[in-house]
Amino acid sequence: MRRCSRTACAAEAVATLTFDYADSMAVLGPLAFAPEPHGYDLCRRHAERTSAPVGWQVVRHVSLGEVGFKA
Numbered sequence: 001m002r003r004c005s006r007t008a009c010a011a012e013a014v015a016t017l018t019f020d021y022a023d024s025m026a027v028l029g030p031l032a033f034a035p036e037p038h039g040y041d042l043c044r045r046h047a048e049r050t051s052a053p054v055g056w057q058v059v060r061h062v063s064l065g066e067v068g069f070k071a
Contacts, residue, residue, distance in 0.1 A: 002031070029061035
């Protein structure tokens with residue numbers, strides 16, 4: 001089990017957040033198979049509350065049948 005990357009959060013991670021700086025995009029998808037060095041594993045609560053800086057967009061990828069977080 002991997003833990004949420006957010007400070008002081010010990011919840012189980014269900015999603016991975018990565019950034020595409022060239023396109024000003026934050027990409028949130030199902031938990032990566034292995035920890036990514038430039039990704040952030042997030043619990044359900046933090047995945048649902050994720051937002052992007054002004055001018056950026058958040059792309060949320062959800063697998064069919066995925067229940068880890070809301071689209």
